Amino acid sequence: MTPSKQEASIGNSGGCFCGAIRFETLGEPLRVTICHCKWCQKRTGTAFGTEVVYNEDQISFLGEPTARYRHVSDESGRWLDVEFCGQCGTNLGFTLEAAPGIRTVPAGIFDDPDWIKADRYAFRHVYVRSRRDWSDLSSDVEVFEEHFRA
Ligand SMILES: [Zn+2]
Numbered sequence: 001m002t003p004s005k006q007e008a009s010i011g012n013s014g015g016c017f018c019g020a021i022r023f024e025t026l027g028e029p030l031r032v033t034i035c036h037c038k039w040c041q042k043r044t045g046t047a048f049g050t051e052v053v054y055n056e057d058q059i060s061f062l063g064e065p066t067a068r069y070r071h072v073s074d075e076s077g078r079w080l081d082v083e084f085c086g087q088c089g090t091n092l093g094f095t096l097e098a099a100p101g102i103r104t105v106p107a108g109i110f111d112d113p114d115w116i117k118a119d120r121y122a123f124r125h126v127y128v129r130s131r132r133d134w135s136d137l138s139s140d141v142e143v144f145e146e147h148f149r150a
């Protein structure tokens, strides 16, 4: 059976905060990885990285070239190339030596990340050994739909 046109052409787009770099993805991602490792905490400045994982040939970047920083893991000795906008610093995902041909895009840089649904894709939480105990929404924390100063 031939997939319908809509299924065959699922694509999404996004970009950095300043607009210098845009990207387009074609087709479904392989999975979504939520990484609690200390490197992801450092590079995102927060509790974890949320990466939508694709084959490299599913993603096209447009506009200015991405800036790149190579991190070598002190544990495995393998590299990860993190990419970002050289103008506004937005995190644009990474490629890694351990997974040739794979590229991630952070969930938050899509124009409309609402298509990334927990019941639609496989979500994997990895490196939970370094998960911050304040990064989950347990029933005993205060939760606000908007800011508490609203
Ligand atoms: Zn930018």
Ligand SMILES: [Zn+2]
Binding pocket: 035, 036, 037, 038, 039, 040, 041, 049, 127
């Ligand atoms: Zn990580």
